[in-house]
Amino acid sequence: MWRVPLEEAVKDDCAQCEFRAGRVCSLWLGESDCLGKPIDRLVLKVKARQTFARSRTPGRPVVVVRSGWAATVHMLPDGRRQILSVVLPGETLTCAGLLDEEMTISAVALSDLECCVIEADLSVAADGRCRNLQDIFAQLCRDEFQQMRRRLVDLGRRTSEERIASFILDIMRRQEALGAAKDGRFPFLIRQQDLADALGLTQVHASRVMSNMRRAGLIEFSRNEMAVLDADALNLILS
Amino acid sequence: MWRVPLEEAVKDDCAQCEFRAGRVCSLWLGESDCLGKPIDRLVLKVKARQTFARSRTPGRPVVVVRSGWAATVHMLPDGRRQILSVVLPGETLTCAGLLDEEMTISAVALSDLECCVIEADLSVAADGRCRNLQDIFAQLCRDEFQQMRRRLVDLGRRTSEERIASFILDIMRRQEALGAAKDGRFPFLIRQQDLADALGLTQVHASRVMSNMRRAGLIEFSRNEMAVLDADALNLILS
């Protein structure tokens, strides 16, 4: 998993290109707001449960999460909800913008959130003048495809137990990459309802499966923390 | 949906960059083979049911389908199969290469197939010297994300009937873009088993749902063709 956020690439001036940190920031400071609230500096603070980015924000910005968990969401007209991705600190919301034809995708804060909004339109960044940004974008793109493919397989061909195991192990791996996991114990800032919406289950059933895993001694969890007690057994579920 | 295949961008020399049609082709003529068979010219012919591209082909090639249908597939160790994308003539197999960590993704021919293999590594193409290729790649990327998001919502939160309707309507739209559809009638080169593996169903259930739709006068289909008789009703299913 790619850990260096885009932020790194633009926080200082880039010697070989016209990408200036100041310029980048000012794009956002000057003219953008987020649901009516002006963005202060580069950092955007969002309360848990808030929707904070809608489709068709201008200029194709990249949002990097600095603390807290976020998610991208697709709503169906009748209220059904599908979480498309869960985003941890250090990761980008999506590398391709949120755009879709019907503008039905938005981003939501799973917990209190700090994130960082960067103007990084591919057509600007990929101009060849800033190779660094270019490579980072390509890597982010690959990671995001990878993540979506995994989720597709989970939803299409795995049981509820496998999906939950897959999710927990994936989060553990990403938290370890962040240095946020200590002997299998790591932040887990997501409600069961959101977990269910990510994995195509009901909250009730997600609860049952997780409780079974707890009873079996595979995991331990409280409101905001997860502990993997038997990673091998959890991996075995994925056959 | 993006229709101009990458092929277009490299079939002639590009005036503003070092991308030479000849060079691109020769990369593949010289050193690549596909499951042991040397690639003849740019065009690769594949029989239905054959796996024709595995993960970790060198140089991150782009495969453009010229005729027939293809799919990308992920296999689970126990034999379960998930089709990640269905690719029609004029479309690219994927813009990000097939790579994943565990090398479990491959491509399969849903029907007899002709495709075209192009060396178009992002790190080469995105050098800024060939803006044309650059834009095309970005567009392909966005289309592919779009497609995967739609499928994710289908698998996570839609019923079997909705999934089938969604699939048929999506294919119809893409075939129309190709000019391959005539008053709702278009090629449908996919077996029910593959359809089921794409939509997370069993072949038996896919058959039942499609038969119901036929009985209801919504669609009509034979082995290799689909006709949408009542597009409005089909759209209504998606609520």
Next chain:
DNA sequence: CGGGTTTTTGATCCGCCTCAAAGAATGTGG
């Protein structure tokens, strides 16, 4: 402490799966 949110648990139901077998379409070799 009190009100709201989140999680757990139980009972029942239904959509889709599994198993099975027949029927239709397609391909193949003589």
Next chain:
DNA sequence: CCACATTCTTTGAGGCGGATCAAAAACCCG
């Protein structure tokens, strides 16, 4: 061009995983 094998589709009967409905318990925060 027909006989036969193979692949694909349809249909039926029955079972199960996860959904739904409902309510209590636990947790959280002001």
